[in-house]
Amino acid sequence: MTWRTMNSIMSIALIMGAIGYALNLNHSASQTIFFASSGVGPTYFPNVLAALVVILSLVTLVKNLRDKSKENCAVILTPNAGYILATFALVVAFLLSWQFFGFFYLNAFVLLTVLMTLYRIEFGLKNSLIVGLITSVSTTGFLYVLFGQVLALSL
Amino acid sequence: MDLFFNDLANLFNLTNILCILLGTVVGMVFGALPGLGTVIAVALLLPVTFTLPPLAGILMLLATYQAGEYGGSISAILLGVPGTPQAAATVIDGHPMAVNESPGKALSFSLLSSSIGGIFGGLVLIFISIPLAKFALNFGSPEYFLLGVIGLMAVGLLSGTDKVKSSISVLLGLMAGTVGVDTLTGVNRATFNQPELMDGINLVAFLVGMFAISELFLMISKGLNTSYSGDGRSLKTGLSAKEVKGIAKPTLIGSLIGAGTGILPGIGGGASCWFAYAVVSKTSKTPEAFGKGCAEGIAAPESSNNASAGGALVPFLALGIPGSAAIAIIMGAFIMHGIQPGPNVFTAERDLVYGIFYGFILTTVAMYLVGRLLTPAFSRVLVVPNSFLVAIVFVLCLIGIYASKSAFFDLWLALGIGVVFYILKRLNYSVSSVIIAYVLAPIIEENFRRSLTLSNGDYGVFFSSIYSIALVLMIVAALGGSIFADIKKRRTTTG
Structure with missing residues (x-):
């Protein structure tokens, strides 16, 4: 496997992880009635974080796919x-x-x-x-x- | 004066002294062993603090941190392999001096300058953190939120070469910090129906998995039976008055640089030792001697990395902002004892804070004494190959995690975290950013939500005081500076 492939897999895993986190967050929070006068409830901050992880992971993914340098296309060596x-x-x-x-x-x-x-x-x-x-x-x-x-x- | 003697009486009890000695020995051994390092030592000792009074536990971790900084230089000098990243600059002159002149002398220069740097850092801690904490009492929730953001930005922007990956690391740490029951509403957040996650991710499992288990996998990769050969010559060599005088200036410069950079979150000992080395080599009367076993080249980085430990405690105690991974773990010990660092801790936990002030100086004295007595013994530990270390440290990690909550869930979680972070480390994601964000997450989120609740959702609250405007300007300047540096770097590489 090359560094390019590994980086892409990690970016996709992070995107999926962030989506899974947000889904679980909103599902469990929706079962509780809560009120926040400011509009900032318990899911607001974590949802912003999840969205940012998705966006930045997409940026990394695109950057990585465009990077066809020798180092990025080299095969990963893992001694032992x-x-x-x-x-x-x-x-x-x-x-x-x-x-x-x-x-x-x-x-x-x-x-x-x-x-x-x-x-x-x-x-x-x-x-x-x-x-x-x-x-x-x-x-x-x-x-x-x-x-x-x-x-x-x-x- | 009575208060001073009362503080000293609180400090000098058997438990505190034994904890400082234990922390010093563990820190020196782990610092000396290439691959393990100070952060792993502090993470492994964290569960032990559960059973101790807060001051004893925290002093043990601080002693580990201090001694680890010196311990890193033992392998740097004797083997030419830095035990910690903070000892990397010490190799340049320490190893040549050990080979060409005397390993004992090189170690003595390192120990003396480390101790002076440590005491300097302790004095900076005592004299700066109190006025800074008094000033921080003017801050409200919006300012604390912005301070947290500054702490994260400093770490995210400075700790890795890839800023996007560093930012992702920060966000992952914040996400991990939000798992569990929300303290303001009681709502379950991202617990995936696991009751063990309702109190959040176990700090010890998170830390040990992230720092220790992932590092053990990396150690296996680096080689299991590499045998380092220790230098058989005497390691106990004293310094003459002339030699001590010769390192006075570089030690002072290193201490000043170390304490100064330590105060700034995200920089820490790793960068400060190189900075100190560069400044001292440029201002020396004999710059041509550097790189060939020059005592000044050992004194500057060594005093710098120990002074940075004291400096790093300033924003941590006064503002509640940890500047490095090791300090973030020490913050974990505070949290586990129900103590929140920040300006209020100076009045709410006065005895603890002053105990830390004077205890930090005591950890440096302990480092000097233990270093003088036991450095030859520690140098023998260096020849233990990874095949023994990996297996034993793995079992110690598992015991540490289990001891924290007696939950098998945490062991599985730590193993999973270890595997994930092994891969993330290899892909250049910043682990230090994750842990600092993790411990800052509750402070940032709580103050963000409290600010908006008080202002009925008006984001103008973050520009409502002179302090918050100043902090916003600092954030903008840091972001602008980082973008400017990136553009400049890109132009240099393409041009």
């Missing part, structure tokens, strides 16, 4: 894109597991071990797993003492 996606997926799995099963510290230990092993995989699976396990045990222990015991935080 696979690691970013894997991190995102692992955090989602961690959150689901924590939300539905609890056991924060166990989940945190697993997440830390898997992430560190994955990030250091270039040093070999065995090496990175051992380093990951040792670091995760000590980090989780530290987190438990700090948040679970000292700050008495219920996680």
Whole structure:
């Protein structure tokens, strides 16, 4: 994907987001009877903001489509894109597991071990797993003492 | 005099001292680590302030902010990689001095000038914010609305290269700030039927997602196992009286520039350190020494970025306008404790304000002492690769968000915000503008609506006093200046 395409997608997403925000705003506000002598009710200011986002995003979109420079048409390079996606997926799995099963510290230990092993995989699976396990045990222990015991935080 | 001693007695208690020390250590470590930085440190410590008295919590964040400014110079000097954008100018002379002469000496120059800059910023805060707050008592709702607009414009126009994208960022922050139940009418606004959004978007989730999670994704992109090699030579080197005297002038110039630019919203330490470096290198008796490890080249930017921290607190405390992302987060701590910064805070929360005044000086002293004692230890942290940092900081982020409200909704929201802002950052949208607009949104909207309600919808209310006319003129001048600068720039590039 090129920067030009990505910029266009973002502008369109912002326009759609602003419209969605305005629709939801006016729908929820319309269910309440309110009176504002000045004509400036609770939806006035947010509607102005949404309208401005739509206008400025359109400006960006048009500017971007007209910009055919080399930099704008270059393909986006994201080093370690696979690691970013894997991190995102692992955090989602961690959150689901924590939300539905609890056991924060166990989940945190697993997440830390898997992430560190994955990030250091270039040093070999065995090496990175051992380093990951040792670091995760000590980090989780530290987190438990700090948040679970000292700050008495219920996680 | 009794009040002064009473303020000092309030300040010097164990909780405050421990919080300042904790903030200093965290700020220095996060400032020193390239990629993390001061803003993330302040955002991560924000949930901790829930459990603390307001003064202790706010001093902890201020200590983090101050120490982070110095911490950035540790990696700038030892590795040639600035830990924070504010330390970018320090690399030019700090790293050559570390390589060619002594890393310990370069760090000592940085610490001393940072501390002097911090104290100068604190004095500016004490002596300017009170008269400014007294003056601001003349302001009504229209003036506060216009002040908010000026704050947003300064940030929007100065914080990014693409002004349209910066303006969109400002609007996104304002939109996020309007989510939740409207305080004037009780109407639900853009909550998408989520009860968790009725109190608005959770500040901690918003901040951590925007600054920390998105930054962690960027750190993964930059490389996970890059090993920096630390300098093994002694990092504890003292300075002679002659060397201290040699940096007196650049430190004073840097402090003046830093405090001055800090007061102006949107400029902050990042620009002031370059400005100070440029002025000092042009006025020096030995301009040819700059870039080769000159002590003046370290003192000027370092004193400047710490002085700008004190300067940035002036409009924040006196007017309620945060000038930088870190100050906006500190404003979040005020809001979470039910305190609204602005001129009235000087009478409503007198003990807190004076505690902040003297506490800010104390944070600088703590920075100096901790820096002297622990800089060698912090320098060892620099060799920790991102593969460890990313994983550990990710878990810390999630704990911080959950600790703020014990709601899983906020964790999902922060993750989503992190992904969106990772993309927005890569596309050159201004994240600082979003957060400043977010915290200013209630002030701007409330004063806008109150003004129009009082005037029965007459927009002339924004031109009804000499102060509001002056503020409108400032807005027009800033807009005009920005458009003029754009046209000039376009002509230069096409010509």
